[in-house]
Amino acid sequence: MDVALNVRRYDPEADRPESYYQEFALEVDETTTVLDGLIKVREEVDGTLALRCSCRSAICGSCAMKVNGKGVLGCTTKFIDVMGPEGAAVTVEPAGNMGLIKDLVVEFDMHWDKIKAVEPWLKPSGPVPEAEYLTSDKEMLHLAGVMGCIQSGVCTSECTVLEIDENFLGPAALAKAYRFVADPRDDADVDRLGQLNRYGGIWDCTRCMKCVESCPKDVDPMGRIMAMRELAMVAGYTDNNGASHATAFYDIVKRNGLLNEFWLTLRTFGMFNIPEMLKLAPIGIKAFFRGKMPPITFDKIPEPKSVTRIFEKVEGRNK
Amino acid sequence: MKYAFYPGCVARGATPELYTSTIAVCEKLGIELETTSMEAASCTGSGVLQEKNQRLGDTLNARNLALGERAELPIMTICSTCQGVMGQAEKRLEDPEYRASVNEDLAEEGLEYKGNPGPRHLLWILLEDYGLEKLKAQFIRPLTGLKIAPFYGCYLVRPEDALAFEDNPDRKNSLEIIIEAVGAEVADFPGKTACCGFPILTINQTNSMKMVSNHTLAAKREGATAMVTPCPLCHLNLDGYQPTASKQVGQPIDLPILHLPQLLGLALGIDPEVLRLNKHIVETDKVLSAMALTP
Numbered sequence: 001m002d003v004a005l006n007v008r009r010y011d012p013e014a015d016r017p018e019s020y021y022q023e024f025a026l027e028v029d030e031t032t033t034v035l036d037g038l039i040k041v042r043e044e045v046d047g048t049l050a051l052r053c054s055c056r057s058a059i060c061g062s063c064a065m066k067v068n069g070k071g072v073l074g075c076t077t078k079f080i081d082v083m084g085p086e087g088a089a090v091t092v093e094p095a096g097n098m099g100l101i102k103d104l105v106v107e108f109d110m111h112w113d114k115i116k117a118v119e120p121w122l123k124p125s126g127p128v129p130e131a132e133y134l135t136s137d138k139e140m141l142h143l144a145g146v147m148g149c150i151q152s153g154v155c156t157s158e159c160t161v162l163e164i165d166e167n168f169l170g171p172a173a174l175a176k177a178y179r180f181v182a183d184p185r186d187d188a189d190v191d192r193l194g195q196l197n198r199y200g201g202i203w204d205c206t207r208c209m210k211c212v213e214s215c216p217k218d219v220d221p222m223g224r225i226m227a228m229r230e231l232a233m234v235a236g237y238t239d240n241n242g243a244s245h246a247t248a249f250y251d252i253v254k255r256n257g258l259l260n261e262f263w264l265t266l267r268t269f270g271m272f273n274i275p276e277m278l279k280l281a282p283i284g285i286k287a288f289f290r291g292k293m294p295p296i297t298f299d300k301i302p303e304p305k306s307v308t309r310i311f312e313k314v315e316g317r318n319k
Numbered sequence: 320m321k322y323a324f325y326p327g328c329v330a331r332g333a334t335p336e337l338y339t340s341t342i343a344v345c346e347k348l349g350i351e352l353e354t355t356s357m358e359a360a361s362c363t364g365s366g367v368l369q370e371k372n373q374r375l376g377d378t379l380n381a382r383n384l385a386l387g388e389r390a391e392l393p394i395m396t397i398c399s400t401c402q403g404v405m406g407q408a409e410k411r412l413e414d415p416e417y418r419a420s421v422n423e424d425l426a427e428e429g430l431e432y433k434g435n436p437g438p439r440h441l442l443w444i445l446l447e448d449y450g451l452e453k454l455k456a457q458f459i460r461p462l463t464g465l466k467i468a469p470f471y472g473c474y475l476v477r478p479e480d481a482l483a484f485e486d487n488p489d490r491k492n493s494l495e496i497i498i499e500a501v502g503a504e505v506a507d508f509p510g511k512t513a514c515c516g517f518p519i520l521t522i523n524q525t526n527s528m529k530m531v532s533n534h535t536l537a538a539k540r541e542g543a544t545a546m547v548t549p550c551p552l553c554h555l556n557l558d559g560y561q562p563t564a565s566k567q568v569g570q571p572i573d574l575p576i577l578h579l580p581q582l583l584g585l586a587l588g589i590d591p592e593v594l595r596l597n598k599h600i601v602e603t604d605k606v607l608s609a610m611a612l613t614p
Contacts, residue, residue: 069509160514164529203522206530207366208514209477226370242522249367253379257361259328268521283559290598292333292559299331306428307361310382313424314375 003028003079004089005037007049009103019100022046023089028079034092035063035074038104050103058216061150064157065104066093071158071214095157110166111156114173118196120180123188133185146179146224148217155211155221167200171211171221174202178224181231193232202228203242244268254311257301320448322395323387324352325438328362329551330397333559336595337551340580341397341441343594347587348449348457356390357383363404365552366474366518373411374421380408381421384437385430393448394438397580399550402440403474406481409437440475442493442549442579451500458586461502465545465609467582468506468538468574469494470557472550476512494547497579501586506543510534515553520560531556531564535574545575545606547582554578559600575603585610 005024011017024041026032035053042049054060056075063074067082068091082090094100099107124133155171156162162170169177177196180186196202202225211221233243248267252260269276301307330338345352360383362368369376383405387394396402412418412432422431439447445454471494475482484490495505516530535557538546548554558576565572576599584594585606596603 160530161519161526164533165523165526168526199523204519204526206473206514206516206518207370208473210513213477213479230371240522245521246367246371249365250371253362253364253368257359259332259362259365261329261333265521283563286562286600287333287559290600291335291595292598292600299328301359301361303359306359306382307379309427310378310424311375314372314378318372 001028001030001079001083002026003037003083005034005041006089006091007038007041007103008091008093009049010094010100011048011102021091026079030078030080032079033075034065034067034072034077034079034082034090037079037090038074038092050101050105052105059150061152061216064095064152064154066096066157067091069093071095071154071210073152073154073216076216095153097157097159097162098153106153108153111151111153111170111172114156114169115151115176117169118173118177118180118192119188120176122180122183122186124185125187135184139184143179143183146175146182146219149175149179149215149219150217152216154214154216155219158210158214160208160210161204161206165200165204168204169196169200171205171225174205174228175219175221175224178228181228189231190235193228193235193237196228197232197237197240202232203240241268244270254308255304256299257304257307258299260299320349321351321353321392322444323356323390323392324354325357325360325383325387325394325396325401327396327398327401327551329555334551334554334578336598337397337554337578337580340578340584340589340594343589344580344584344587345441347584347589348454350444350449352395353390353392356392357386357394360386363401363408365400366404369404369407376404377408377411377417378421378424380405381412381418381432382425382428382430384409384412384435385425385432387438388433388435389430393436393444395444396438396440397549398552399440399472399475399548400552402438403472403477403481405437406483407478410481440549442475442497443487443490445583446489446493446496447487451496455500458501459588460586460610462582462586462610463502465503465606466506466542467498467501467503467577468508468541468543468546469498469511470515470534470538470546470548470550470553470576471512472548472553473512473514475549494549494579497582498547501582503582506538506541506546508534508537508541508543510537515548515550515556517552517556520556524563525567527556528560528564528567531560532568532570532572535561535564535572536568536570539572539574543574544609545577545603547577547579549579551578561601573601573605575599575601575606577603577606 009022010019053063058076094104094106161168205225245268364376498505516527520527581594
């Protein structure tokens, strides 16, 4: 099969450095990966093409890149899956959200700084054991799901919050934080959750699921972030809009079966939070005049008790 | 064609124009909406309840799915978030052991979810049940000359396995197919499958507004006259908070945001007032004047 590989190039040492796309014609078969194609270009066509790679087997996590706009590992992405029905050109670009060094090589400092910020080491308390700090197989198996992270930076590349706010810890670092919060040998959970409860932490995730979809190792960073939100609330960190929104949502649906945006907003900010209420007023007034103001009275399903009962049953079992 | 209609909370709350325009469009297309059997259905949990307790969310959605089964009708949704959240629950409930255990909590109400296919969004139903050619034949007022940007909403694009993209590849670019079908041109931009910022509106408004301005301005750079979305939550942010986003970014945006049925309704020749196009925060005049109509 013939395929056109459209690679975004950038050379900082060029006279007038700017990005441009360069097309390479390749012959591939059904097993050829995008990384194979790029290595072939580098070895046979243009030795100046810069890219990171090592194991070619999704172990080292070096070859994060965007293929047709989506973050992937080049070594697990086969041409046959991305070239489209008529053999349309395959576009390869550097990973997103990180500074560009050359061609497909990006600056990873931001990714590592965030990993370091969550203090990714065990903080046990009590007497030091004679040998290792032990835990059960079951708990280790659960942690293994997160420890499978190979730091490829694919989720960092795809995160829709990092795209606009570099202060956000991001999916990779938050998944790493969960690895320690959920570790029964770690005794700093409450402190950790307190740190993560701040601006840039667990509540800033939009739940867009891009990290879940793009992670080459199924680490499910977003799922870990959601789990930490609940853990933070249980630990008593409820003094933020994220927690009050989640609690108000829960209460309203439990009681009525349906959501009511009017009361959800009011309860999230707190009815007596005058500055926030003043900020909301112009939007509320505009919505009112357009007939878009959510009803103040609660819309209920005919038998809300049947929903309340489910809440009590499922939650009761949890306790 | 008859469907048990599950409008979701927001179409009955802060975006009533979505509800009204859906009813008008379905009537015009001869799609019968049965509104009583899903009356007892609850909120899907919107991902928020699932955050707290996934099992709770799955039980509520198993109940909703069971109500649809009892009606012996396919379920129609008009909200990307409802669709995605229920689809994810449906996927987990494919496991017979888990389903049986969840069903135990529904027994008291005499309900059981048997595992039949769950709801589908109006957007998908039009392509998969109604048929594109039949649909096109109904468009008496093509939207020629308009350039429309698609905006899906996260839950209608990820994760792909809960959305059955493999069996239904057209779902991936369903909005673009509809935009072309109404006679308009697609204003394509990479943000169309990104987050609108609504889930963090109350948590980090600055970031949420950045997302609104980034997407709307990117669409405008591609020449968009308007944007269309199948998600009422995206609409709340992209339309309702567009003036706030515009103020934050320090430049005018003024991009009308249409609900999917409103776009269809215009091409079907339905009166813009019936479609409640006068009920938006960002005026829709530009769209209407491009079509030589008045609001």
